[in-house]
Amino acid sequence: MGESAMRREWLTGKLIPLALWSIPLASEILALAGKSAQMAREGLRQDLSMEFARHTLTLAFFLLVLAAYLSRMRVVAPAAGFKEKILPMMVFLAGPLGIFVLQRLGWPARFAAPRTAVALSVAGLALSLWALWHLRSSFSILAEARRVVSTGPYRLIRHPLYLGEAGTMLGLCLLLGTYTALAFWAAVNLFQLVRARIEEEKLAREFPDYRAYRQRTRFILPGLY
Template sequence: MVMAMLMGRLEAYRRTKLYDLLAAAPIIVFFAYSVAQMLPSLAQRLALLMMFVRTDPSVLPPSLVFRSVAELATLLFFALSIVLYAVRCVPQRSAAGFYPRFAAVVGTFSSLGFVLLPARELSSALYQVSLLLLIAGTALAIWALLVLGRSISLLPQARRLVTTGPYALVRHPLYLGEMVAVAGIALQHFSAWALLLLALGWALQLQRMKYEERVLSQSFPEYEDYMARTAA
């Protein structure tokens, strides 16, 4: 009886905003740390960019512009994520078991493995392609975040059903944006290991989508109709 009461209270506590905020704390700290790490180098890059603009814009390197835009977009993505994870809704349902959580976490953060790989010397054109992939993917992810709002989640969970904006075009625009951005990063470290890491991240993201769709279908009966009319 006592054990049943304790389990009931624990389950009730898990449905509170305080518990959800504590669960989100590690990723909030990670994004905050990433923002702090990015700011000094970004400030230097923007100062260099402004120097070119004030002196002779005609010799402004395109790669400097694209790199600055990519870092600004990434910074905005991190800052927006911090806010949304802090104010998000309490989940109605979560995927059960270890593997759905493993796929979500490792699929999301596998891109950190690229920092362990050496950067490759790319031609100017290829380097700009990698930056454009990073910019395009991050821009799509930011758009998805803005529409997703308080329904954001790292793990496969159902908070609120969102089917507008980019979600009217594809079912997982946030993950698609992340995958495109990571492809841009992988290109800068192009090697067999980079391709393997990219493939691993993409495969786990696809698994993450599958478990998330299962949870959403269980929570929102209208999700089946949404899946039928919207591409994955």
């Protein structure tokens, strides 16, 4: 690989995603610090506790993905073309940036389900942690092939990380309490399913044992789909 190609790969694969990721990450750190100070002054009111939980879960999720992204192993087959490079990056950034924008808009809530929302977010985050622990250095944002992971939750379904992300994001959208947030969640996860199928095509081409793995596991819901 030439020097210019390496610079271009570093720019598109490292610098730009990290720069964009730092925006909601920094915002959540500041928001969490502000809520902590407010709770210290005003005590543990329910509304403040829910806001604190929301910012804590969002920050934990962002840090989790960042740690996995920075510790990846060398790629076997790099991404190529729009559907393997641009589309996955757009879907990856859409979720956190969209939540960031919706939170800042501050639209009035149409419904309230704080306990359900927090439970979904915690469950989704726990599943994401479990999946990332087994994925670790094989984590990819683009449709890249590193190795086949079939341990932990990957013994049951092929995309536990996406299922965990969906649960966490649904909880955050429920905390916002708007139908716009729920519609946004549905749209992002529809494209997430497309992204998952693209990744499977890539892995099946590069690793013959992935085909057998795909036959004995479910796509994203244990025992169902």
